[in-house]
Structure formats: C-alpha cells, structure tokens
Amino acid sequence: MCARVQAEYTVPCAQCSAVDWGISDEGRFYCRSCHNVIERTREVVDLSFLKLSSRVSTIRGPRKKQAERGHVWMVCEGFQFILKNQADALLALGVHPQFKDDVLCPLWRCYLQKSRQAYTHDPVRSCKFRVMASQTQQARRLTARLTSENSGFWSGSSDTLTYLSARKKRSQSLLSMKKTLALIYLALVWSREALTLSDLLRLVNEGHIPYLNAYEQLPEEMKVTGKDSLIFVVETVPSHHAVHKEAETLIQFLQLPAFPPISQQTLMHPALLSLRYLSDVNLPDELHPWVCRLLEHTGMMDQTLHTFDPHNHPTLPRYDVQAAALIIVTLKLFFCLDDMTEWYVSFTPSDDLRQGKVFNLRRWYKVMQAALIRAQERRDQTRGEVLSFPVYSFLSEKINLKHMKKHPEMRHAPSVVCAGIAEQVQLCFEKLTSCPSGLQDVGPSSFIFCWGDEEESDGPSLHHMKLDEVVTRRYDFLTPLNDMYWHPALRRCLCYNSHYKEVEATLPRSFIWLMQLFAFMFDVKPFCLYEEVLSVERRIFDTRLARFCHITFWFFPILKVFF
Numbered sequence: 001m002c003a004r005v006q007a008e009y010t011v012p013c014a015q016c017s018a019v020d021w022g023i024s025d026e027g028r029f030y031c032r033s034c035h036n037v038i039e040r041t042r043e044v045v046d047l048s049f050l051k052l053s054s055r056v057s058t059i060r061g062p063r064k065k066q067a068e069r070g071h072v073w074m075v076c077e078g079f080q081f082i083l084k085n086q087a088d089a090l091l092a093l094g095v096h097p098q099f100k101d102d103v104l105c106p107l108w109r110c111y112l113q114k115s116r117q118a119y120t121h122d123p124v125r126s127c128k129f130r131v132m133a134s135q136t137q138q139a140r141r142l143t144a145r146l147t148s149e150n151s152g153f154w155s156g157s158s159d160t161l162t163y164l165s166a167r168k169k170r171s172q173s174l175l176s177m178k179k180t181l182a183l184i185y186l187a188l189v190w191s192r193e194a195l196t197l198s199d200l201l202r203l204v205n206e207g208h209i210p211y212l213n214a215y216e217q218l219p220e221e222m223k224v225t226g227k228d229s230l231i232f233v234v235e236t237v238p239s240h241h242a243v244h245k246e247a248e249t250l251i252q253f254l255q256l257p258a259f260p261p262i263s264q265q266t267l268m269h270p271a272l273l274s275l276r277y278l279s280d281v282n283l284p285d286e287l288h289p290w291v292c293r294l295l296e297h298t299g300m301m302d303q304t305l306h307t308f309d310p311h312n313h314p315t316l317p318r319y320d321v322q323a324a325a326l327i328i329v330t331l332k333l334f335f336c337l338d339d340m341t342e343w344y345v346s347f348t349p350s351d352d353l354r355q356g357k358v359f360n361l362r363r364w365y366k367v368m369q370a371a372l373i374r375a376q377e378r379r380d381q382t383r384g385e386v387l388s389f390p391v392y393s394f395l396s397e398k399i400n401l402k403h404m405k406k407h408p409e410m411r412h413a414p415s416v417v418c419a420g421i422a423e424q425v426q427l428c429f430e431k432l433t434s435c436p437s438g439l440q441d442v443g444p445s446s447f448i449f450c451w452g453d454e455e456e457s458d459g460p461s462l463h464h465m466k467l468d469e470v471v472t473r474r475y476d477f478l479t480p481l482n483d484m485y486w487h488p489a490l491r492r493c494l495c496y497n498s499h500y501k502e503v504e505a506t507l508p509r510s511f512i513w514l515m516q517l518f519a520f521m522f523d524v525k526p527f528c529l530y531e532e533v534l535s536v537e538r539r540i541f542d543t544r545l546a547r548f549c550h551i552t553f554w555f556f557p558i559l560k561v562f563f
Contacts, residue, residue: 014038028289036221047349073222076117078232079175081222082214083108086184093444095193110254111183115174161281176231177211178238182246184209189308190259191317194267195238199446199524204237205383205523208444211237229294241323248316248319253310262306262319268307271295273323280447281517282368283327284297286358287398298539300326304393318532324518325532329540331514335361335478339508341482345470350469359465365513370459372517448521487537500527 018033030037034495087100112118175183181200188195204211215224215232224232238246262268274291278284295301308316335342338485346362451461473480488503504512504526515529522528 012505015292059111073244074117074230075228076175078111078215078218078222078224078228079180081218082177082210082232083180083183083218084212085210086180087187089203090184090188092196093203093208095188095195096191099187099191099193103190104184107183107187107190107254110177111218111250113131115171117174166458175213177234178243178246179212179250180214181238181243182250185243186250186256189268190270191264192260192262194446196268196273196522197244198524199320201243201523202241203444206332206444228430234274240522244316244318251310253318256308256310258309258311259307261303262317263303264301268304268319270323270326274326275522277320277323277327277444277518279325279463280449280521282364282449282451282462283331284369284467285463286359286465286467287327287330287334290333294326294330294333294536294540298536300536300539318528320522321518321528321532322536323523324522324529325506325536328511328514328518328529328533329536332483332511334467334482336482336484336486337508337511337514338486339510341484342510345481348495357466358469359462359467360469364462366461375460376520377447394404488534489542490534490538490541492538497526498531500530 013021013031013033013036017030020032020220021029022032023029028037086102091097091100109119113120114124127529158559181204184199185200186408189199200209203209212234217231218224264271267273273290275288275560278291292301298327299305304313306317306319307313308396331337335345342361346360361487451457451459470481471478473479488507493499501528515533517528518529
C-alpha cells in the first residue's frame with residue numbers, strides 16, 4: 001500500500017521536504033515524517049466484499065466543512081508549545097538547561113495528570129457550554145484581530161468549549177496564559193536560578209519571553225481562531241501580585257513537596273539578593289554588612305524561612321520584595337527617614353564630605369531621582385504606557401524651625417527640583433532619543449540602572465562611598481549615629497488586607513519615595529513593599545507594644561532593641 005502511494009504521489013513535503021506519504025481514513029494525503037496534511041485527496045474504495053482481509057475498511061460520510069480548514073489540535077497542545085517557547089527563550093538568556101528538562105517538563109506532566117488532560121484513565125470529557133455575553137464580545141474582537149493577521153480558514157482547537165467550560169467551573173485546574181508564567185516561575189525557584197519574579201515579568205514586558213503574542217509562534221497547522229482567542233490571546237501582562245498568587249495556587253493544586261533549600265550561597269537568598277539591589281540603586285557597598293546584621297538579628301538568615309515547605313513553611317516568599325524591605329529598614333536605622341533627621345545628617349560639615357569620600361543622602365537622592373525619571377521615560381517608550389512618578393521636594397518640607405536655628409546652614413537648603421536638575425534631566429531625555437552605537441545589540445540586564453563615568457551611565461557611582469559620618473562607636477561596637485527608629489503600628493489586622501492607602505498620607509515623604517523607588521524597579525504597587533517592611537519590623541520589635549490604630553507611630557532607641 002505504501003509503495004503504491006509513493007508511486008502515485010512523489011512531490012516533496014512543503015514542511016520537511018520528505019517524500020513519505022500516507023493516506024488517512026478520510027482519503028487525505030499526510031506526510032509520515034512531519035504529519036503535515038495536504039489538500040490532495042484520494043478516492044477510498046471499499047474492498048471488503050473481496051474478502052481480502054478480515055479487517056473492514058469503511059468509507060466515512062462527507063467531512064464537516066470545519067474539519068477541512070486545518071489541523072485538529074487540543075488546547076493543552078497549544079500551551080505546551082507556548083511553554084516550550086518560553087523555556088527556550090530563558091535558555092537563550094543563560095538559564096541552565098536543567099531548568100527545562102529536569103524541572104519544567106516534570107511539572108508540566110504533573111499538571112496534565114492532575115488536571116486530567118493526559119496521563120490519566122479518566123480524562124476531561126466534553127460538556128455543554130454557554131458563552132457569556134462579555135466573552136462573546138471579546139472573542140469577536142480578538143477574532144477580528146486574528147483574521148486580519150492570518151489568511152485562510154482554520155479549525156482551531158478541538159476542545160475549546162470543553163476547556164472554557166471546565167475552566168469556568170474549576171479555575172484552579174486548567175491552564176491559562178497567566179498560569180504559564182506561574183509555572184515558569186515555580187520551575188525557576190525550584191532550579192534556584194538567579195531570576196526573581198520581577199525579573200521574569202520585566203523580560204516578558206520587554207518582549208524577551210513570548211507572552212502577549214505567544215500564539216503567533218504556534219506551528220502553522222495550529223492557528224488560533226474563534227473562541228480559542230479567549231484562551232491564548234491576552235492584551236496585558238499580569239501583575240507581580242497576580243502571578244505570585246497564581247504560583248501559590250498551583251503549588252497547592254499540584255501538591256508539590258518541599259522545594260530545594262534556599263541557602264545563604266543561593267542567589268535568591270536575601271543576603272546575596274540585597275547586595276544586587278544595593279548596587280542597582282547606587283548605595284554604598286558598606287551598607288551590605290549592616291543588612292546581613294539585620295538578617296541575623298531577625299533570624300532571617302535561616303534558609304527554612306526562604307524555602308517553600310508544605311509542612312514547615314507553606315508560603316512562597318516574595319524574594320525581591322523581601323530583599324528590598326530589608327534595605328529600606330536598614331536605611332531607616334541609619335537615617336530615620338522621618339523627613340527631618342536624614343537631611344540634618346546630610347548637612348553635617350566634613351572635609352571628607354567635601355572631597356566626595358563620604359556618603360551623603362542628599363546627593364544620592366538627587367542623583368537617584370534624576371536617573372529614576374530617565375528610567376521611567378525609557379519604560380514609557382518601551383511599553384507605550386503613561387506612568388506617573390511623583391517628584392517630592394521634601395528637602396524644603398517639614399523642617400522644624402527650632403532645628404533651623406540650631407543648624408543655620410540649612411536655611412539655604414536647595415529644593416530637590418531645582419533649575420540645574422531640571423536642565424540635567426532635560427539633556428538626558430534628549431540623549432534617550434537615540435541608542436548609543438555600542439549598545440545596539442546588548443541583551444537584557446539584571447540591573448535597571450547603570451552607574452559610572454561613561455557617557456551612557458545614569459550617573460556617578462556612589463558604591464565606594466564611606467559611612468563614616470553616620471556611624472559611631474559605642475560600647476566598643478559600631479552603631480548608627482542615629483539612635484531613634486519610628487514605625488507604624490505593627491499589630492496585624494484581622495481582615496488580612498493592606499491598609500497602606502489609609503496611612504499613606506501620614507507617612508514621611510522620604511519613606512514613601514524610597515518604597516516607590518523599589519516599586520518602580522519591581523513593577524509592583526507600593527503597598528507590597530509597605531507590608532513587607534512591616535513584616536521585617538515585627539521581627540525586630542515586640543508587636544505587643546503596638547496595640548493601637550494603623551496610623552500610630554512609635555519611636556524607640558535603637559540601642560535597646562537592635563544593636
């Protein structure tokens with residue numbers, strides 16, 4: 001039979017160039033090498049009456065018009081291709097191959113089995129489905145977009161209605177585009193790769209990992225059309241909070257065991273992750289030992305606090321947000337960040353300060369704010385979004401008159417938004433209109449900012465600056481010169497919701513600005529940083545002392561509670 005077919009049709013396959021044709025039950029020619037189905041057909045003759053074989057060949061009736069429009073495929077096949085392409089993109093960026101072969105693939109097989117889509121004797125069967133009006137409108141809009149991009153007619157997936165119906169009833173079991181990112185993130189954490197969730201989402205937003213247009217990379221015979229668009233076509237990248245929550249839901253659904261430990265040598269551990277973020281925001285290297293000291297005091301060096309375990313630690317940490325919170329608390333220990341103390345310290349006269357050897361928070365803020373505005377402009381240009389980042393001029397706000405008399409040099413403190421800074425930022429905006437020739441083919445970086453003396457840098461590097469002006473020796477121990485620390489009430493609310501919006505107006509502007517700096521870097525809401533800061537502070541202070549409303553502030557001598 002095969003020989004007769006080969007003799008009858010000898011045209012090479014358009015997909016793989018092989019000449020190895022077979023004939024389906026419906027009389028369609030298909031390539032045995034790549035399973036490509038072509039339009040050529042062959043008459044199927046019923047030879048059963050000749051009694052040449054006990055096998056009975058049947059002639060099927062006229063095929064439905066829809067089946068002639070393309071290859072029939074299933075939804076899980078489409079997601080499998082998308083996951084493969086996302087994983088391959090990460091491998092191209094330097095992720096270890098073990099991530100794909102030894103971690104992501106088993107997770108995917110586990111998901112298929114748990115969701116009863118494969119590896120089971122009781123697969124999900126078809127069921128009745130009624131499309132909601134909002135879904136119908138979205139499908140029509142997305143289908144119009146797809147049909148304008150693709151020519152020809154295609155059948156789409158064979159189980160779309162079943163999938164949509166099952167997903168509506170059991171949203172935790174069936175995959176979505178958002179869940180692909182959650183599954184990728186879980187595989188990264190299990191592999192202990194040096195990629196946080198904010199890194200992953202930034203790579204997605206910048207187009208290095210397929211997501212918004214991932215359906216376009218599906219094989220030629222798997223075209224998305226009709227109600228498939230409700231599953232595979234998305235118009236926005238999910239938020240950090242949404243993907244993290246989805247990852248925790250997947251952990252519970254897949255019933256995963258304890259993850260490999262996140263030890264101090266792992267790049268995801270806050271001891272090393274905080275060093276990366278200190279460098280990214282241009283803070284002195286000398287701050288890192290103090291962050292580690294804070295980790296030890298709060299017991300957060302313990303790897304069990306950073307490793308998911310369904311029994312001992314059933315929470316997936318927010319590694320990036322947690323490391324930033326530790327940096328914020330450390331800066332509060334040194335500079336108080338109450339809109340007054342940090343600026344008094346910044347105006348302390350010193351020969352080393354004049355020579356640029358000692359870290360000065362006022363100078364750092366001016367350099368950082370200018371770089372932040374430029375980074376926001378770059379992000380706006382990349383994503384086409386309109387983002388807003390407030391510029392606080394709190395150097396001239398809330399300065400106590402009594403301290404003004406005590407420090408007369410502060411009467412001439414310049415505003416943050418001065419003409420010189422405005423001109424500098426304007427010049428930087430003009431430079432952003434064209435990419436430097438040496439950076440045309442540079443791949444994505446783990447850092448948001450670039451510091452140094454180069455023309456393309458975001459500003460001068462302050463990593464080498466000393467902390468001599470903000471530390472002192474007491475009782476044979478180096479401690480921060482600042483001896484007071486404030487915090488909001490630390491008592492947990494029974495509703496378990498964030499109350500950041502309620503207290504934002506009462507918080508110091510410098511503290512809010514610092515949270516918004518990291519919120520911009522991670523593309524998260526400031527309340528995420530705020531809640532993580534409170535979590536760290538609960539480990540420092542006795543939470544029984546904070547039994548009042550959320551807007552109550554407490555000031556404590558640092559020597560008694562920390563150093």
